[in-house]
Amino acid sequence: MKKNKLSEGLVEILLRISAGASVLAIIIITVFIFYKGIPLIAKVGIIDFLFNLKWVPTNGSFGIGAMVIGSLAVTFCSLVWSVPLGIMTAILMAEIAPPKLADVLARFVELLAGIPSVVYGFFGLIVIVPFIRNHLGGVGLSVLAGAIVLGIMILPTIINISRDAILAIPKEYKENSLALGATHYQSIFRVILPAASSGIITAIVLGLGRAIGETMAVLMVTGNAAVLPDSLLAPVRTMTSNIVLEMGYAAGDHQAALFATGTVLFIFIVILNLAVSISMKAGTENGN
Amino acid sequence: MKTKLECKEVKVFYKDFQALHGIDMDIFENRVTALIGPSGCGKSTFLRTINRLNELIEGTRTEGEIYLDEKNIYSNEIDVVALRKKVGMVFQKPSVFPMSIYENIAYGPKIHGIKNKGKLDSIVEKSLVAANLWQEVKDRIHKPAAGLSGGQQQRLVIARVLAVEPEVILMDEPASALDPISTSKLEELIGELKKQYTIVIVTHNMQQAARVSDFTGFFLNGFLIEYSKTNDLFVNPHDKKTEDYITGRFG
Numbered sequence: 418m419k420k421n422k423l424s425e426g427l428v429e430i431l432l433r434i435s436a437g438a439s440v441l442a443i444i445i446i447t448v449f450i451f452y453k454g455i456p457l458i459a460k461v462g463i464i465d466f467l468f469n470l471k472w473v474p475t476n477g478s479f480g481i482g483a484m485v486i487g488s489l490a491v492t493f494c495s496l497v498w499s500v501p502l503g504i505m506t507a508i509l510m511a512e513i514a515p516p517k518l519a520d521v522l523a524r525f526v527e528l529l530a531g532i533p534s535v536v537y538g539f540f541g542l543i544v545i546v547p548f549i550r551n552h553l554g555g556v557g558l559s560v561l562a563g564a565i566v567l568g569i570m571i572l573p574t575i576i577n578i579s580r581d582a583i584l585a586i587p588k589e590y591k592e593n594s595l596a597l598g599a600t601h602y603q604s605i606f607r608v609i610l611p612a613a614s615s616g617i618i619t620a621i622v623l624g625l626g627r628a629i630g631e632t633m634a635v636l637m638v639t640g641n642a643a644v645l646p647d648s649l650l651a652p653v654r655t656m657t658s659n660i661v662l663e664m665g666y667a668a669g670d671h672q673a674a675l676f677a678t679g680t681v682l683f684i685f686i687v688i689l690n691l692a693v694s695i696s697m698k699a700g701t702e703n704g705n
Numbered sequence: 706m707k708t709k710l711e712c713k714e715v716k717v718f719y720k721d722f723q724a725l726h727g728i729d730m731d732i733f734e735n736r737v738t739a740l741i742g743p744s745g746c747g748k749s750t751f752l753r754t755i756n757r758l759n760e761l762i763e764g765t766r767t768e769g770e771i772y773l774d775e776k777n778i779y780s781n782e783i784d785v786v787a788l789r790k791k792v793g794m795v796f797q798k799p800s801v802f803p804m805s806i807y808e809n810i811a812y813g814p815k816i817h818g819i820k821n822k823g824k825l826d827s828i829v830e831k832s833l834v835a836a837n838l839w840q841e842v843k844d845r846i847h848k849p850a851a852g853l854s855g856g857q858q859q860r861l862v863i864a865r866v867l868a869v870e871p872e873v874i875l876m877d878e879p880a881s882a883l884d885p886i887s888t889s890k891l892e893e894l895i896g897e898l899k900k901q902y903t904i905v906i907v908t909h910n911m912q913q914a915a916r917v918s919d920f921t922g923f924f925l926n927g928f929l930i931e932y933s934k935t936n937d938l939f940v941n942p943h944d945k946k947t948e949d950y951i952t953g954r955f956g
């Protein structure tokens with residue numbers, strides 16, 4: 418009895434220490450990034466920093482407008498195709514495919530999620546980039562290549578979370594809908610999907626977060642020119658790539674500008690996380 | 706008295722397990738037919754053969770014939786979706802869709818092609834009135850249905866079935882989650898509804914069966930042991946097992 422109490426106490430202390438350590442780590446990183454980045458943003462002016470399209474750090478011109486737009490463009494284009502495809506796949510797996518096929522599909526999706534991003538980037542560089550160059554024009558390294566690679570990478574997130582959201586819908590909804598004379602597809606699109614919508618929105622936002630934060634694969638296939646892309650086939654540089662590409666040699670204000678880029682990314686992600694928790698909360702309120 | 710449903714040798718298998726052993730039963734139009742029997746005897750299974758809902762469960766097999774207005778609902782030409790429009794079902798646990806009261810009721814008619822707003826409005830009102838719910842919810846029909854009480858949800862579900870204008874209504878222990886007042890309201894409602902519909906109701910409550918039904922069937926272990934006018938079955942059961950059950954000696 419006594420021994421039990423003691424070990425429970427120890428476990429609790431251990432848990433507290435671990436939790437404290439991770440919270441502390443997050444706080445330190447956050448503070449550090451902001452501490453390094455904010456002064457430069459203040460110096461340049463937030464509007465100028467975010468929207469100025471001129472990024473010539475050696476010349477003291479720190480505008481990440483082209484990169485902000487670059488990140489948004491690549492992310493948006495990747496979502497445009499991967500969200501519908503992911504949701505359709507989730508519907509297929511949760512509602513239509515026989516259990517065995519759904520199982521096989523789930524394995525493939527897991528596999529897809531486990532592949533390191535550098536492998537996706539390599540695949541993009543060797544297969545997708547030349548394909549674009551040969552069949553669509555341009556150098557191949559482009560918004561489009563980034564959108565294709567990123568889309569594939571976020572598919573598992575979208576599929577898994579949407580599928581779980583659909584599977585979590587009470588079976589009774591479907592039975593009731595069918596018993597009212599609805600077809601299977603009517604039941605899916607008019608009852609099940611709306612009921613699962615908050616989970617599906619969560620899936621999309623998490624996919625979006627993953628896409629905006631992804632670095633390696635995007636870096637490898639987008640060409641990284643720090644200018645505004647004028648078409649899907651033009652090269653583009655994202656905020657994440659910007660940091661990776663220049664952190665090796667940046668110093669002084671230049672380095673601070675990279676931290677400032679990180680700050681902007683950080684705020685993006687925080688906003689997305691907030692959106693997720695709001696949509697999940699809305700979901701539980703609607704559901705019960 | 707017209708026969709609405711004629712069941713012939715209905716057998717249901719869940720994989721290897723036989724849940725119903727050749728049920729023969731005639732169900733009459735504009736009458737209430739109660740199904741009673743101990744838990745697990747196959748009442749719900751039988752009910753769900755009438756709207757072919759059992760076939761949603763993988764590995765289920767149904768044999769035999771059920772004639773609805775002299776058409777075999779298990780023949781290949783039958784459109785299951787159209788059948789389920791004619792044969793509505795109220796489940797044991799009311800399950801309202803996560804949408805407004807109005808949308809819940811309008812769901813069925815919309816599915817069946819009614820788009821006119823005025824028409825939908827009047828169907829919603831009519832169905833809620835018929836289900837004795839209109840007075841309680843008329844000021845909040847655009848609010849989420851999940852906010853209703855259990856008894857109100859059960860009546861909402863009934864209204865949702867009525868909105869589709871079925872001919873037969875199957876009810877699987879519709880009162881099991883209700884308090885005595887809601888239950889007696891529901892029983893009153895069933896008395897009203899039978900003027901227009903043919904009703905088959907599963908119940909564990911023998912007084913309820915006696916109160917609301919015209920005919921009663923007693924199920925045991927997948928067999929229909931006895932089926933007759935409610936009064937005869939309760940006052941003068943022919944089978945020893947029926948007598949034992951209704952006098953509370955087992956089950």
Ligand SMILES: Nc1ncnc2c1ncn2[C@@H]1O[C@H](COP(=O)(O)OP(=O)(O)OP(=O)(O)O)[C@@H](O)[C@H]1O
Binds near residue numbers: 719722724746762
């Ligand atoms: N999906 C299923 N898979 C396998 N067996 C089932 C399934 N559904 C029901 N059964 C079995 O079939 C038999 C009849 O079940 P059914 O649900 O029809 O009983 P019931 O009379 O409605 O019981 P209750 O009064 O408890 O609702 C039971 O033995 C049950 O275990």
Ligand SMILES: [Mg+2]
Binds near residue numbers: 748749750877
């Ligand atoms: Mg049952």
